[in-house]
Amino acid sequence: MKFNFSDSVLGMKPSEIRELNKMASTPGLISLGGGMPSPETFPKKDLEDIMNYVMENYADxxxxxxxxxxxxxxxxxxxxxxxxxxxxxxxxxxxxxxxxxxxxxxxxxxxxxxxxxxxxxxxxxxxxxxxxxxxxxxxxxxxxxxxxxxxxxxxxxxxxxxxxxxxxxxxxxxxxxxxxxxxxxxxxxxxxxxxxxxxxxxxxxxxxxxxxxxxxxxxxxxxxxxxxxxxxxxxxxxxxxxxxxxxxxxxxxxxxxxxxxxxxxxxxxxxxxxxxxxxxxxxxxxxxxxYRQIEENKKIYKVKRDRMVSALREYMDGVARWSEPEGGMFVWATLNGNIDTRMMREQAMRNGVAYVSGQAFTTNNTQKSSMRLNFTFGSVEQIEEGIKRIRKTVDSYIEKH
Ligand SMILES: Cc1ncc(COP(=O)(O)O)c(C=O)c1O
Structure with a gap:
């Protein structure tokens, strides 16, 4: 059977993030790529109680x-x-x-x-x-x-x-x-x-x-x-x-x-x-x-956001500039010297760190030297180590190119 696909699906590109999710389970890989909340913020006990309550009272x-x-x-x-x-x-x-x-x-x-x-x-x-x-x-x-x-x-x-x-x-x-x-x-x-x-x-x-x-x-x-x-x-x-x-x-x-x-x-x-x-x-x-959970999430994420920003200041000074957001889940970092972050991604993966390249978010083929870094999913140790690995990747990439 030869399938003929619609123009709409043929016009769509595979998402870099989907590829990344496939890699997420690679042992030792630190992913700063996805946009996932931390499982430690899932209100598991409350949800369990609520689900039981819903089943007991509203199942039909x-x-x-x-x-x-x-x-x-x-x-x-x-x-x-x-x-x-x-x-x-x-x-x-x-x-x-x-x-x-x-x-x-x-x-x-x-x-x-x-x-x-x-x-x-x-x-x-x-x-x-x-x-x-x-x-x-x-x-x-x-x-x-x-x-x-x-x-x-x-x-x-x-x-x-x-x-x-x-x-x-x-x-x-x-x-x-x-x-x-x-x-x-x-x-x-x-x-x-x-x-x-x-x-x-x-x-x-x-x-x-x-x-x-x-x-x-x-x-x-x-x-x-x-x-x-x-x-x-x-x-x-x-x-x-x-x-x-x-x-x-x-x-x-x-x-x-x-x-x-x-x-x-x-x-x-x-x-x-x-x-x-x-x-x-x-x-x-x-x-x-x-309302309680929002406050809890803010506490957890603030610490992680701070660790990412301080790691960037420590390891990326002079090779990149970055946003220092007051909330949310992401930092946007842009490398100096026209380095193509999509090209560098494979090397980063080999060094045990993943990010999403700026080009994944563009409407007009720009953002080549940028990357999105997520600070909610990993632990503070992983965040710090991840940034260190990105720096190492940048250094070796510059040397080779
Ligand atoms: C800007 C923005 N819009 C929408 C979504 C989709 O979220 P969901 O479908 O989980 O509500 C996301 C998820 O990351 C997002 O960042």
Missing amino acids: LALQYGNTLGNDSAREVIADMLKKTEGIQAASKNIIINSGSQQGLYELATVLANPGDTIITEEPTYVGAVSAFSANQLRMEGVEMDQQGMIVEGLEGTIRKLMGDGRKPRFIYVIPTFQNPTGYTMPEERRKVLIEISETYNIPLVEDNPYGQLRYYGKNVDSIRSMKNGENTIYLGTFSKVMTPGLRLGYTIAPDEVMEKFNLIKQALDLATNSFSQYVAMEYVKRGVI
Whole structure:
């Protein structure tokens, strides 16, 4: 049989991160590559109690198909949680519960754009978003970032240019807080400008915020969705980093008319999100375990973030520059001297350390000398040793080239 594949799948590239996950079990390899939370943050005992409780009290419903947009009580509980943690005022009818925010990204692309349409992202951007958008055959136009996130002055120019070419962008996708991959956070002033640009040009703004609840330093910056005139922003959130990614639960907040379309597409995708997970998450929030766990995660990750930053200062000074994020899960390091981090990756693996090269996150084939380093998964010892091994790799790579 000769299979003929769709243009959409033929246009997709295998993800470097998927390759990396395959390597993760190689003995002795320290992975700073994946984007995984630490299993020590999984609230195992609480989840065990909650799962037993759900089985004892709600088994008939929790094991049944559920509503397409999500369990109504769970949507209310999420609305309530977002008021507390993000200051977001959203009605439960404007929340859809998805199989991870990853599914939310896919839905968004299907609902808001046609194949061949252009959307705007940060450059670099989240590799999973690139995959969801590519699967829908969208063209991505990346707007450059500095340490304050997307350079909004550049955004307006990009929009005008695209409009001049008859390619008005269908939406603007940003991760304004502790961005993946850079760790950068956009200050309030720029967020205001984003809202203004979105309104002026009538281009929907999408805020993806999986890390906002994980701040270790500095003052909170309000989410765009919670700001004045931010109500039209489509907002994605997740339980992956503050409960467990294994239960696959995320959510999207959107205006009424967008919800109607999400409803249609969600039926095509999986009819409804896992009912059992929703019951568990609902109880997890209702009992307040989530708020305790967020504080616990912050304590654990702050120590790891600090160790990564101090190891970078100790071992990478003079050969790289890097972000020192106030929260989230990633540091973005850029090597001096045009070293291609993708080319260097194999050597790094041989030296027992893995990272994701900058090119995995690019929309326009740049970021060649950068790498994303995750500080949540490994132990502090592994983090320090991993950075040491990267330095060793850089030195031998420079010698050979
Ligand atoms: C920016 C961003 N968006 C979305 C996701 C997807 O998360 P999940 O599908 O687990 O909710 C991630 C996961 O790493 C992410 O970093």
